[in-house]
Amino acid sequence: MSETIKHRLQVPMDKGGMRLDQVAAELFSDYSRARLQTWIKEEALKVDGRACKPREKLLGGEWLELEAELEAQERWLPEAIDLPIVYEDEHILILNKPAGLVVHPAAGHSEGTLLNALLHHAPELNVVPRAGIVHRLDKDTTGLMVVAKTIQAQTDLVEQLQERSMGREYEAVVQGVMTGGGTVDEHMGRHSRHRQKMAVVAEGSGKNAVTHYRVLEKFRAHTHIRCKLETGRTHQIRVHMAHIHYPLVGDPLYGGRNRLPKGCTPDLQDALRLFQRQALHAKRLELSHPATGEWMEWEVELPEDLKALLAALDEDRQGYDDYL
Structure with missing residues (x-):
């Protein structure tokens, strides 16, 4: 299961002289810089219909065309694990993690993790990287965590973490x-x-x-x-x-x-x-x-x-x- 996204935006003239990856990060701010750079390299993000390199400079006025697949998290299986949810809406989920719950699958912990539980609770998370997990708690640390339910929310929350405003x-x-x-x-x-x-x-x-x-x-x-x-x-x-x-x-x-x-x-x-x-x-x-x-x-x-x-x-x- 995957989701196809399509966007077409014109580069403002005042962005002339900036690199493609920089302009893309501003125009497509719902997605992370790393994801956009990957799409540029994979030619899913083009300039006036042609493939470019991330560091190529733009003149202004070009059309950026994005058509990409958001791949589902198919390698991780949903599991019916109780989640102590404190708050939830269509954008975010706040939970009170218990001790003993591993956040993300890894060697020796491919099942029974928070990520598996999230995919069962909210199947739409299968197209959000890491099922929306933007920060972690150690296995035996308890307490509050935020999970993003959309890519747009994930990008914003990651920026808050990076800016130290959270x-x-x-x-x-x-x-x-x-x-x-x-x-x-x-x-x-x-x-x-x-x-x-x-x-x-x-x-x-x-x-x-x-x-x-x-x-x-x-x-x-x-x-x-x-x-x-x-x-x-x-x-x-x-x-x-x-x-x-x-x-x-x-x-x-x-x-x-x-x-x-x-x-x-x-x-x-x-x-x-x-x-x-x-x-x-x-x-x-x-x-x-x-x-x-x-x-x-x-x-x-x-x-x-x-x-x-x-x-x-x-x-x-x-x-x-x-x-x-």
């Missing part, structure tokens, strides 16, 4: 007692030895990454924090917090050994030992609606396992205070 806030529980909030501004890249991990790297050898954090509550050996992302690098909060020596509780890649407060109760020992995922939740999401421009905001509660962990930490703190 607001994303997380809550986490870290090991160690922070004195206050701050900002981690450290470049990130693939770990030099452990390829499944990311790491802070020297400026110039990775991508810039900025995480702001503030303290919500302090415990005897842990801190409940809120993080706001400027960028969205893989494992960003997990890597940045570990870099400043406050790794997330339960993080299998970056957490290290559990730090137990002196004389802590068996209940807290069990709570920390049994928390087998990174204690991270995408709490708040805000964005400009890709069709209406309306500013929209969503916030969801912490999942039950995080609530239980915080309750155990609070009980330990109160018991220690009573003992003193």
Whole structure:
């Protein structure tokens, strides 16, 4: 299954001297630059009926003719998987991802992913790249995600991410007692030895990454924090917090050994030992609606396992205070 699109637009005279790929990005703004460049190279996008190269300069007045196929995501099968949807209209879908749900199929996870669930819930997503997924959460990170239901919405949301106008806030529980909030501004890249991990790297050898954090509550050996992302690098909060020596509780890649407060109760020992995922939740999401421009905001509660962990930490703190 696929969809054929056809467009014919004239290049404004004031665009004379600009490259074809630049003009195409302005005239066909519903589609990404990468997609348009591919169509130019495949000769699906022509200038006055002739094939051109992406970097060829235009004079102005030419006609750009686009006829292309939007291929369906045929290699991924729809699956009836429950989706905790927070909001949905014809353009976007907001969901509260549970722990354990892989976002996109990959080696070892070809089925049972969010993408498979989305294709079942909204079959029209089969012509939208990656079934409308514009950003990801790690398998065991919970919380809010936005999915684009049209190519136009996807292009707009990707631009919001790139321009850092989309607001994303997380809550986490870290090991160690922070004195206050701050900002981690450290470049990130693939770990030099452990390829499944990311790491802070020297400026110039990775991508810039900025995480702001503030303290919500302090415990005897842990801190409940809120993080706001400027960028969205893989494992960003997990890597940045570990870099400043406050790794997330339960993080299998970056957490290290559990730090137990002196004389802590068996209940807290069990709570920390049994928390087998990174204690991270995408709490708040805000964005400009890709069709209406309306500013929209969503916030969801912490999942039950995080609530239980915080309750155990609070009980330990109160018991220690009573003992003193």
